[in-house]
Amino acid sequence: MAELVQRRLDRIRAEHAEVADGELADYIPELAGVDPDGFGLSLSTSDGFIYESGQAATEFTIQSISKPLTYALALHLIGLDAVDARIGVEPSGEAFNEISVDRVTNNPKNPMINAGAITAVSLIPAGSPDERFELIHDFYSACVGRRLELDHDVYTSEKASGARNRAIGYMLQSFEALDDDPDEVLDVYYRQCSLRVTCTDLARMGATLARGGMNPVTGRRVTSAAVVRRTLSVMVTCGMYDGAGDWVSAVGMPAKSGVGGGIVAVLPGQLGIGVYSPRLDDKGNSVRGVLTCRSLSEQLGLHFLTVRRDARATLRAVYEPRSGVRVYEAHGDLLFSGAEEVLRVAERERDRYDVTILDVSRVDDIDDTAREMLSALGAALRADGKEGHLVDPDGVVARAGSPEIRFRTVDDVLDALDRRRRPTP
Ligand code: DON
Numbered sequence: 001m002a003e004l005v006q007r008r009l010d011r012i013r014a015e016h017a018e019v020a021d022g023e024l025a026d027y028i029p030e031l032a033g034v035d036p037d038g039f040g041l042s043l044s045t046s047d048g049f050i051y052e053s054g055q056a057a058t059e060f061t062i063q064s065i066s067k068p069l070t071y072a073l074a075l076h077l078i079g080l081d082a083v084d085a086r087i088g089v090e091p092s093g094e095a096f097n098e099i100s101v102d103r104v105t106n107n108p109k110n111p112m113i114n115a116g117a118i119t120a121v122s123l124i125p126a127g128s129p130d131e132r133f134e135l136i137h138d139f140y141s142a143c144v145g146r147r148l149e150l151d152h153d154v155y156t157s158e159k160a161s162g163a164r165n166r167a168i169g170y171m172l173q174s175f176e177a178l179d180d181d182p183d184e185v186l187d188v189y190y191r192q193c194s195l196r197v198t199c200t201d202l203a204r205m206g207a208t209l210a211r212g213g214m215n216p217v218t219g220r221r222v223t224s225a226a227v228v229r230r231t232l233s234v235m236v237t238c239g240m241y242d243g244a245g246d247w248v249s250a251v252g253m254p255a256k257s258g259v260g261g262g263i264v265a266v267l268p269g270q271l272g273i274g275v276y277s278p279r280l281d282d283k284g285n286s287v288r289g290v291l292t293c294r295s296l297s298e299q300l301g302l303h304f305l306t307v308r309r310d311a312r313a314t315l316r317a318v319y320e321p322r323s324g325v326r327v328y329e330a331h332g333d334l335l336f337s338g339a340e341e342v343l344r345v346a347e348r349e350r351d352r353y354d355v356t357i358l359d360v361s362r363v364d365d366i367d368d369t370a371r372e373m374l375s376a377l378g379a380a381l382r383a384d385g386k387e388g389h390l391v392d393p394d395g396v397v398a399r400a401g402s403p404e405i406r407f408r409t410v411d412d413v414l415d416a417l418d419r420r421r422r423p424t425p
Contacts, residue, residue: 001347022279022287025259030157042200044207048216059196063258071111072231074123106175112238155194199274202264206272252303263289270337300336314338326353331362339370359391
């Protein structure tokens, strides 16, 4: 049952496995040494359940995916107005390492390009660079739900080769956009970029943002819903740099990429996605990461303008009208996340029933992804030695012509079961 979701993710990853376009980032020498073929995908549901495909446990450095987190931490610690006074929210249409500020305000245009990200580091209130880094390190770890480690080799490599970022730091100082010593701020920035994550960590971080700042695994609120809303807004417009327009049209999820090869994508209220593949396009985004997110969005119906409602309350009731018979009653709009929830609950409870009844009579709307997933449930149950029945008076799941028997009510199913059990006279 949950393997129906797993198989879809495996299939989507496999579609792009042979793509070898793009180059490793080599402007940070240490990054040029990673295995170019590494390819992992993880998806976290909003309640923290993880699906993994491929090299989901491979560690890589977080790089620019750190930017929305430090921005969120700055918003959390000093507030929206104080941050807005120093960093804009306009897409720059420029490369991530452009040496530029807004012509009118003299502030960095947004927190996703290096100029804005370096300024965001300087806004974290602390008595020393070490203390500042610890606040950042603690915050990222709380978002992910485990203590992240620093990659010392990548840190020293970037620090030794960071002429461009030093130029940005001193440019910011000259425009009075940075109060602190640029080298001290940059040192913290290099450290934050060098924290190691897996794509499962990214999916978990995405789920924390999807849940409005509550880590679904630890149950800890790391920041407020207002901070997350602002952070996700900036990820929508600026997260994929000068590729942001294409991304929003084709994928439609707030996201952030890093030159380590990671991408995090967030579907608010529903899920977080992490992808890792280190070959990059000319914008600094993972080639296979972008393709995979595009396929996930198209094939699972994840564009944020398609998914209109929070699908967390899909299962309205689960009950047992008689021993060994379990009813799952779904309601509202059934999309990928809702169907996934139904399949996973049916799997988790498989020892508690011989017969399941899926009641979709209160479902208002369903997309093709959810319909396919739920239509496959009957066969998956049979393969598991169970029986599945569908209460679907309006043909929401089983369309006209489908071999599936559609019952009108749960009582109709129970009557049919009774008739079958009653000995024929
Ligand atoms: O500032 C840098 O150059 C890196 N530490 C981070 C850049 C990055 O990840 C850009 N994103 N795709």
